[in-house]
Amino acid sequence: MSYPQEIQNIQNSFKTAMNLSGSPGEVSTSPTDSFMNSLPHRTSVSKQTKALKPFSTGDIKILLLENVNKGAVDILTNQGYQVEFHKTSLPDDELIEKIKDVHAIGIRSKTKLTEKILKHAKNLVVIGCFCIGTNQVDLEYAAKIGVAVFNSPFSNSRSVAELVIAEIISLARQLGDRSIELHTGTWNKVSSKCWEVRGKTLGIIGYGHIGSQLSVLAEAMGMHVLYYDIITIMALGTAKQVSTLDELLNKSDFVTCHVPATPETKNLLSIPQFAAMKDGSYVINASRGTVVDIPALVQAIKLGKIAGAALDVYPNEPAKNGAGLYCDQLNPWTSELVSLPNVILTPHIGGSTEEAQRAIGVEVSHALLKYINEGSSIGAVNFPEVSLRALDLDQENTVRVLYIHKNVPGVLKTVNNILSDHNIEKQYSDSNGDIAYLIADICDVNQSDIKDIYDKLNATPYRISIRVLY
Numbered sequence: 001m002s003y004p005q006e007i008q009n010i011q012n013s014f015k016t017a018m019n020l021s022g023s024p025g026e027v028s029t030s031p032t033d034s035f036m037n038s039l040p041h042r043t044s045v046s047k048q049t050k051a052l053k054p055f056s057t058g059d060i061k062i063l064l065l066e067n068v069n070k071g072a073v074d075i076l077t078n079q080g081y082q083v084e085f086h087k088t089s090l091p092d093d094e095l096i097e098k099i100k101d102v103h104a105i106g107i108r109s110k111t112k113l114t115e116k117i118l119k120h121a122k123n124l125v126v127i128g129c130f131c132i133g134t135n136q137v138d139l140e141y142a143a144k145i146g147v148a149v150f151n152s153p154f155s156n157s158r159s160v161a162e163l164v165i166a167e168i169i170s171l172a173r174q175l176g177d178r179s180i181e182l183h184t185g186t187w188n189k190v191s192s193k194c195w196e197v198r199g200k201t202l203g204i205i206g207y208g209h210i211g212s213q214l215s216v217l218a219e220a221m222g223m224h225v226l227y228y229d230i231i232t233i234m235a236l237g238t239a240k241q242v243s244t245l246d247e248l249l250n251k252s253d254f255v256t257c258h259v260p261a262t263p264e265t266k267n268l269l270s271i272p273q274f275a276a277m278k279d280g281s282y283v284i285n286a287s288r289g290t291v292v293d294i295p296a297l298v299q300a301i302k303l304g305k306i307a308g309a310a311l312d313v314y315p316n317e318p319a320k321n322g323a324g325l326y327c328d329q330l331n332p333w334t335s336e337l338v339s340l341p342n343v344i345l346t347p348h349i350g351g352s353t354e355e356a357q358r359a360i361g362v363e364v365s366h367a368l369l370k371y372i373n374e375g376s377s378i379g380a381v382n383f384p385e386v387s388l389r390a391l392d393l394d395q396e397n398t399v400r401v402l403y404i405h406k407n408v409p410g411v412l413k414t415v416n417n418i419l420s421d422h423n424i425e426k427q428y429s430d431s432n433g434d435i436a437y438l439i440a441d442i443c444d445v446n447q448s449d450i451k452d453i454y455d456k457l458n459a460t461p462y463r464i465s466i467r468v469l470y
């Protein structure tokens with residue numbers, strides 16, 4: 001393509017992305033994404049590596065349920081795999097029928113992969129949870145039958161951080177209340193106790209994926225950032241780590257929680273912590289429902305100690321969407337909480353954006369590919385994490401042996417005896433509880449050697465499953 005033509009194409013894409021020529025009602029994705037996706041693909045200049053394939057790629061069957069993101073479907077289909085896509089979860093009997101001969105299954109939170117279901121999966125190698133949690137899978141049983149499970153715990157960090165930024169400004173300006181009032185016909189123009197966020201201090205509890213993203217965004221708005229974490233973490237920008245939770249509470253105008261749910265973080269913010277906070281400060285929790293003691297928060301707001309709160313998570317949350325589900329039967333303090341001023345309540349939507357869904361789709365499908373094609377289990381939640389560097393293109397007669405086995409003494413001796421007729425170019429092994437996983441690259445092997453290696457490893461008493469990639 002000539003250079004001016006390329007510029008012209010980019011300009012056209014830009015116009016389309018900005019919706020300049022589209023109809024007013026046309027649904028568009030974010031302009032930046034559309035624009036970036038329309039740019040010509042760059043050719044990779046990195047060193048070419050040998051593509052390892054399990055066997056004929058067309059034979060790999062992947063079952064994708066619950067409307068996983070289209071990006072994931074495309075990535076897996078483009079590999080040449082047979083992808084079966086369903087918008088919903090399947091009833092158990094249908095799932096059992098389908099899981100019998102698939103090599104990989106992709107689910108979200110509704111499909112329960114219990115032992116009862118998984119024991120029918122004769123060819124299953126890997127499960128992809130296209131979501132954050134993995135409670136819906138019997139992880140222990142999956143590991144026991146040599147099936148690795150992957151998820152995407154951090155793809156929505158940015159979405160949560162952006163929601164918290166919105167909440168900081170909304171609380172400072174009492175936006176929720178003004179909006180509800182106007183929706184019900186009340187004009188109430190006030191400036192008393194409404195603030196700019198510039199120059200105020202944000203206290204972040206938990207400086208992990210979300211807390212640190214938030215730190216950068218908050219500083220860009222002119223806020224000072226303090227953070228408290230149980231481990232020492234390098235500050236981003238001019239944020240400052242404090243050594244006690246009390247110091248953070250004493251000095252912050254906004255306190256936001258970004259910690260996991262652990263016994264230590266249960267009611268991390270309760271009566272003593274609210275008492276230690278500045279008068280008229282704000283509380284935000286988009287982490288887990290157990291972290292803030294909500295009845296104590298209700299009292300602190302009623303006393304005027306806390307000027308407002310934004311909550312996205314609750315100790316008990318409804319399992320599905322619907323009217324009337326957020327009520328006192330769910331959590332006994334609900335009606336008291338909803339009647340308070342300047343309290344923003346959202347239904348666990350911190351990570352719920354199109355971008356996060358797409359990022360989850362890409363991350364999990366790549367994890368599936370890396371595991372199917374290369375044996376890399378990095379990021380698996382139920383499995384030893386093992387990986388070997390890729391093979392070079394010219395390594396024609398090298399095979400990769402993947403041996404999942406019981407974690408008992410004597411395995412390596414037996415396995416290396418079997419492999420010892422060949423040059424083991426590299427090898428890595430690790431264990432996690434009762435399960436261990438070994439990867440080895442073996443040079444100078446021909447077709448009959450491959451069969452011989454496979455049969456001998458298959459006959460070992462420790463074997464859980466074997467794959468040979470070449």
Ligand SMILES: NC(=O)c1ccc[n+]([C@@H]2O[C@H](COP(=O)([O-])OP(=O)(O)OC[C@H]3O[C@@H](n4cnc5c(N)ncnc54)[C@H](O)[C@@H]3O)[C@@H](O)[C@H]2O)c1
Pocket residue numbers: 132153154156157160205206207208209210211228229230231258259260261262264265286287288312313348349350351352
């Ligand atoms: N609202 C949502 O939709 C949504 C979406 C994604 C994540 N989350 C939740 O947000 C929370 C944070 O997620 P993340 O991805 O940033 O996690 P992360 O693991 O990256 O970071 C958590 C941080 O908390 C720190 N920490 C742990 N215990 C602590 C304690 N007692 N005191 C202080 N710091 C402590 C850890 O050291 C770590 O730095 C998690 O609970 C996660 O489940 C919510």
